[in-house]
Amino acid sequence: MSQPLNLATLPSLPSTVEKPAYERQALRPGILHIGIGNFHRSHQAVYLDDLFNRGRDLDWALIGAGVRPGDAAMRKALEPQDWLTTVVELEPSAHRARVTGAMVDFVSVGGDGKAIVEALDDPRLRIVSLTVTEGGYCIDPATGAFNPEHPEIVHDARLPDAPKGVFGVLLGALKRRRDRGLAPFTVMSCDNIPGNGHVAMNAVAGLADLVDPELAAFVREHVAFPNSMVDRITPATSDRERSLLAERFEIQDNWPVFCEPFRQWVLEDHFPAGRPALEEVDVTFTRDVAAFELMKIRILNGGHAAIAYPAALLGIHFVHDAMADPLVRGFLDKVEREEIVPCVPPVPGIDLQDYYDLIARRFSNPDVGDTIPRLAQDGSNRQPKFILPSTRDRLKAGQDVIGLALESALWCRYCTGTTDEGAAFTLDDPNAARLIQAAGAARDNPEAFLELRDIFGDIAASAVFRAHFETALRSLWRDGTRTTLQRYLEGRLS
Structure with missing residues (x-):
């Protein structure tokens, strides 16, 4: 008989299910991730789970965040299971299930991004990572250049203290940290866009140009935006996957992730505020991302x-x-x-x-x-x-x-x-x-x-x-x- 996934039931899950080898209470947040979807939970969260299983860098746990209705739905699904996720790797005749525990909290999702801006006052959060889809970067699709007339940019330039878009949220948080004398966080895009770090920087700094030129100069000079390449085929979750998980692994997960066994992550090593030792879990660091x-x-x-x-x-x-x-x-x-x-x-x-x-x-x-x-x-x-x-x-x-x-x-x-x-x-x-x-x-x-x-x-x-x-x-x-x-x-x- 299947049972709901949460910290209380974790020890009683079948022995065929891999579980975190670390104590969740030992984790401390170091990364806030915006856009908690299936891909993030099959990729970045799994790499961090691997690192924590080695007893390394337990101060780099994840906090989830988002500004879209889908983020609110994900938060509602994950909260009763203590932010745990079941990841099932699908290879013919060799399905493997694991529970990952790298995420320890999820910022409330409201009508604007104020809660995220406030959460990023925490100096322990040294990286903000993003999976906001290819279309989420406010760029002109024909040229790849930042589009200052994008509706989200126009709104957040007019109301910078009540941002609704991702880049308005990032800019508001960076301004608050600068004004408080806190070091800026690194912004790490994990979306499939050529030069995703440069694109993210253009969006944040481009918005800042419309709000405060001095803040724009601060972003360009002091905030790191490493480029990355990410890869893992991760389909959407349906009742098909939920039923398979319950039948084969006796777990009731509100939003499990099913994915291929293959995964790859290539990162530019540009993290002035520090980073987890992801090279120990097969992440490739290179200057030529x-x-x-x-x-x-x-x-x-x-x-x-x-x-x-x-x-x-x-x-x-x-x-x-x-x-x-x-x-x-x-x-x-x-x-x-x-x-x-x-x-x-x-x-x-x-x-x-x-x-x-x-x-x-x-x-x-x-x-x-x-x-x-x-x-x-x-x-x-x-x-x-x-x-x-x-x-x-x-x-x-x-x-x-x-x-x-x-x-x-x-x-x-x-x-x-x-x-x-x-x-x-x-x-x-x-x-x-x-x-x-x-x-x-x-x-x-x-x-x-x-x-x-x-x-x-x-x-x-x-x-x-x-x-x-x-x-x-x-x-x-x-x-x-x-x-x-x-x-x-x-x-x-x-």
Whole structure:
């Protein structure tokens, strides 16, 4: 019989479940993390749990925080289980469950970020880490530059003492610490954005420019924003995962995390206020995070986008089923090997083709249960970061982009909200209304979609890209996804 997860029941969990080897009362907070979602709990929290299990750095425990409604829901789910999380690593015929205890508190989530600002008055908190999604950094998707007209930035610049956005919260906390004579905390982004540390710094300092130029100068001179690369495939949690946990491991967890066995974290070692000894638990510290980061974003995240839209149009729900489809897998292999991987710069100690082979095996893991809707969401933020940079690089080099243009056409066709069979689905994107309108107009006039210049930028001006995009989109509407993919694989789509 399964039992609720909390500190009281922890000792009586089945012996097959790994439990913290440290006493929770021995932990002291050192990191406040904004954006407590599945990925953070399968990644950063697991690395810290590993470190604490070695008896090391027990003064670097986590405090959760957030400013979104989803953060409030997560807090409500985790509070009755004393902030414990069950993490299940999914490998065929070898599921492993562990309970992690690296988080010791969770700041109340209200209508603004005042509670987080006050929590960061604690000098023990020396790092603020972030997983606020690719779209959470208030940047112009076409240029990657900070957008001072983003609604969150406009609000927090007008009302800096009642911030609603993440970067208003960070700026308010840094100002209070400066005014009190406390050392600033390090801001550590853990989101899939090229140069995520630089992007985070531009958001905080860019907001400060609008509020107080002296504070902006302080941020640029004294606050550290290390770059990082993070990787672990972590699907969303549903009742399926909760039921599996109860049946196989006899645990009732309100919000368990299921993930693949593989994990990777590459960090720039720039932590003036100190950091935990994460190198002891296989975190890579390097001066050249950018090389690892670009490799992962282009090959893995770009690969996710490449399979998401054809699979969605074909009515495929699970990622491993998409990988088992010869046409979807064939499209992924061809566009990766011929167009994406060749324009990724060398990475020390890594063969890029071998790295892609590893990615393809990870995508094919049937036990992970990752879903196509998860990969397909938020395309207006993800395309400019994961796909279009490869397209831009190849165009600048005078190279062809038949496969990448097809990927963009598949996304356009997906944005109409129906499969090839006519089944309707919800477009999960903050710009859904605009995308649906543009995608609908593109059925008769493909260039209508490319008029989304904040997404496509200068790529839309390329005659080569426009021609391949139009050919692919017309084929998708006229003949469907399967026939279009087959033509591409046979070299007949140009």
